Amino acid sequence: MSSIDPETLRQIEELSHDDRPLLVLDVDDVLLEFIRPFPRYLSEQGYRLDMGSFRLTGNVFHLETGVAAEQRQVSELLGNFFDSQALWQTLTEGAADALDTISRDAEIVLLTAMPHRHRDVRRKHLDELGLPYPLLTTEMAKGPAILRLRGESERPVAFVDDMPHNLVSARQFVPDAHLFHLMADNSLRALLPPVTDDILVVEDWPEAGGRIADALGL
Template sequence: MSEDPETARQIAELARDSRPLLVLDVDEVLLEFMVPFMRFLDAQGLAFLARSFKLTGNVVDQKTQKPLEQAAVSALLEGFFHAQREWQSAAPGAADAVAGLAAGAEVVLLTAMPHRHRDIRRQHLDALGFPYPLLTTERAKGPALRLLRGEASRPVAFVDDIAHNLVSVRDAVADAHLFNLMSYREMRAFLPPLPDDIVIEDDWAQAAPKIATALGI
C-alpha cells in the first residue's frame, strides 16, 4: 500500500501530539451519508435499491428501474459532495461523543474523497461541531494512519464503516483498535464478514466507552 502524497502533505502540517490517537472516518461515522444521498437521488428522479454494499448497480432510474453506469454514479457523487452542506447532517450522538473523547485524545478525521472537496467538507464539519483536523485521501487509509501515528507507540483507534478501510489500517498498524460504526445500519446486512478483531457497534452511545477504554483515556 502506498501513501497518497497530498495526504502526507496534510499530515505534515499537523502539530506534533503524543496523546492517544483517534482517527475517524466521516461519512456514515460522523455524518449521515446514505439517507441524505437517497434524498439527493430522489430529487433527480433516481433511487437507491439496497441489493449489495456498493453504489454502482444499485442507483437506478425511478421510471425505468435501469441501473446507472459507473460514470453517471461518479458524477452524482461529485454533485453530492459539492452540495453536502445542503444535505448531510451529523450522525446521532456523534458530536458530543467525540468531544468527550477529544478531552483525552488527539482526534483526526480521515475521509476518502477527492482532495478538491476538502474545503467544503471542512466548513460543513465546523458548522456541525466537528472542529478536528481533517485529512482527505484518494488511496488506502492504512498508510495514512501509520504516518499519522508516527514513531511513538501511543495507542491508536480507528473508526470506519467500510470493511476494506478497517483491514487496510489493521495491515498497516497491527496494534490499532478497530471499530465498525454505520449510521445507516440497514447496509450492514451486505457487509462481508468482518475479522474478529474489529468491534462492531450500532451507535456512538455504545462505541464511545469502548473507544475510551481502548485508548486508555
C-alpha cells in the same frame, strides 16, 4: 504494499505534533449521515437507490427508464452530492458528545475517502456542525495514512470506519490498532460479510464512545 497518497501526506505534515493517544475517524456514515440522505438527493436528480448490495454502482437507477447508472454517472452524482453536502448531511446521533469527551485526552483526526477537491466544502460543513477536528482526504488506502499519523511513538491508536476494507487496511499497517466497525444505518450490516474477530462492532456512538476511551486508556 500500498503507499500513502501524496496529497494526504502533505495534509498530515501540516498538522501540529501531538503525542497523545490517537483516534482516527471516517466521516460518511460514521460522523455524517450519508446513506439516509443520499436517496433523497438522488430522487431530486431523477434517480433512485436500491441497496441490493453494499455498493453504489449497479444500484442507482434512472427513475423514468429504470436503467442502471454507469460508473461515470454515479461518480458525477456523488461528486455533486458532496458539493452540496451541507444541504443533506447531518450529524450521526451521539457523535458530537462522544468526540467532545474523547478530545479532552486524545488527538482526533478525521480521515475521509473522497476526492481532494471536496475537502474545503467538507471542512466548512464540519466547522458549521461544531466538529473542529483536523480533516484529511485520501484517494488511496487508509492504512498508510494512519501509520504516518501515529508517528514514531508507540501511542495507542483507534480507528472507526463503516467500510471493512478500510479497517483491514489499518490492521495491515498498524497491527496493534483498535478497530471499530460503526454504521449510521445498522440495517446495512446484512449486506456485508461478518467482520473478523479483531474488529469490534459497535451499534452507535453512545456505545462507541466508552469503548474507544477504554481502548485508548483514557
